[in-house]
Amino acid sequence: MHIALTAHDAKKELMVQFCIAYCGILSRHSLCGTGTTGKMVSEATGLKLQRFLSGPQGGDQQIAARISCDEIDLLLFFRDPLNPQSNEPSALNLLRLCDMHNIPVATNIATAEVLIHGLERGDLDWRDFVKP
């Protein structure tokens, strides 16, 4: 499965901790992420990850483009609800595209936990059958 990672500044450390905790599962999948989030995760975990541009410089759009082409199976997007950043058009567009393409998306760690366990159990295997 192809998993995209991105996080607002206040949630980046949480994303790192999540990826450390689930490094074993994540290592069996293809990972990509926005610039800063990706750098922090790869440095902390050693996970191989395709790093896009920093979110504000276009990294969000790079993930959005891959979602649009059904090249992402799961999005982990840890949002900071207290920061206006979370309502930026590029952030909302990511969520809109996930709904459009039926991509499972976690905007907080509680949902991410559920999805990562579901991924491990094979709950997302249907994605392989619906891809064009």
Ligand SMILES: O=C(CO)COP(=O)(O)O
């Ligand atoms: O823009 C982001 C989330 O919307 C995150 O981008 P960075 O990981 O490059 O900080």
